[in-house]
Amino acid sequence: MRSPLLSATLTVLLVCMIGWLLVIGRSLLLPFVIALIVWYMINSLAHLFAKVPIGRWRLPGFISFTLSLLSIFAVSTIVLDIVTANLSQLAQDAPTYQRRLEELFNQVSSHLDFNDPIELKDLLPDSVVPRMVTAGASLVTALAGSASLVFIYVLFLVLEQSTFDRKFERLFASPERAQSAFAIRAEINRSIMHYFSIKTAVSVATGVLTSLVLILIGLPYAALFGFIAFLLNYIPTIGSLIGVIFPSLLAIVYYDTLGPFFAIATGLGLIQFAIGNLVEPKLMGSNLNLSGLVIMLSLAFWGAIWGIVGMVLCVPLTVMIVIVCARFESSRPVAVLxxxxxxVGFSGSQDSKK
Incomplete structure (x- = not known):
């Protein structure tokens, strides 16, 4: 019988090896992971369209799938065009904001009567604002550049998805094991669908409300900041904070007074607080059953491995780990922790079927 120390050592080595493979294979894995997300979104939206009643009829599968494809393609194209246009304009205006920021530092230093005035270059590198904007534009360009590879992956996933269930079933030696695996997959699908549907709805609401507040106050690039707020809302805890900081900092250098800054910071802060602490928990309920500390650790871990994409996916990936580990007695302590x-619901009796 294998000793507990040997099992623990092998487990740690396996986790380290998987983490190493995820890091070195990032450039290959990320486009495929993004393609999986898009493919999942297409099928989920098609399933939703198929449920929409039209009198006594419902949309056939191929029509709902086609509508789903067209909808996602149209929304992606519109959003990418808006973000690209806003980033291009922001890149042109970045030197002006850089000079304005330097003037603010000089004014603060003069008011405080510092013997050695504080300059922007003392705290941040030269041309930090243009560099940040350029980095954002490079990120969008990189995403657009990998879109063709993502499209190819999605195309093959769509063409072969009819065979997935048959292949999955034949991976197992007995129908009982196959049935158990299908049950685990169905539960993972329900949890992830629940998470993404609610998270997407509240993220859209956050983005729209952010854009409306910025439009009412008169800050430029409202659509860009709304999209940033939408995207960052998928990142637990720190995403909402960053979504407030960016437009608030721009308000400091765009306006001559601090009134708009306080209005934007307060308005966006209230939106993030209301949605993140009142609306979303009420809608999400206890379905995910994840520890707050585990979410933060998962955020740091997946963010270090896969960057922004890892931060967005940290919660669904952790949910999958909990559900799978809860099904087996040997890994059930991991799910409990x-x-x-x-x-975690299950008694772990699945091990007896192995």
Whole structure:
């Protein structure tokens, strides 16, 4: 019988090896992971369209799937065009904001009567604002450049998805094991669908409300900041904070007074607080059953491995780990430690079927 120390050592080595493979294979894995997300979104939206009643009829599968493809393509194109246009304009205006920021530092230093005035270059590198904007534009360009590879992956996933269930079933030696695996997959799908549907709805609401507040106050690039707020809302805890900081900092250098800055910071802060602490928890409920500390650790871990994409996916990936580990007696302690309440539901009897 294998000793507990040997099992723990092998487990740690396996985790380290998987983490190493995820890091070195990032350039190959990320486009495929993004393609999986797009493919999942296409099928989820098609399933939603198929449920829409039209009198006594419902949309056939191929029509709902086609509508889903067209909808996602149209929304992606519109959003990419808006973000690209806003980033291009922001890149042109960046030197002006850089000079304005330097003037503010000089004014603060003069008011405080410093013997050695504080300059922007003392705290941040030269041309930091243009560099940040250029980095954002480079990110959008990189995403657009990898779109063709993502499209190819999505195309093959769509063409072969009819065979996935048959292949998955034949991976197992007995129908009982296959049935158990299908049950795990169905539960993972329900949890992730629940998470992404609610998270997408509240993220859209956050982005729209952010844009409306900035439009009412008169800050430029409202659509860009709305999209940033939408995207960052998928990142637990720190995403909402960053979504408030960016437009607030621009308000400091764009306006001559601090009134708009306080209005934007307060308005966006209230939006993030209301949606993140009142609306979203009420809609999400206890379905995820993840510890807050585990979410933060997962955020740091996946962010270090896959960057922004890893931060967005940290919660669904952790949910998958909890659900799978809860099904087996040997890995059930891992699920208990990752969960919020310690109640992971399953007795672990699946090990007896192995």
């Amino acid at each position: 990752l969960s919020e309440t310690g109640d």
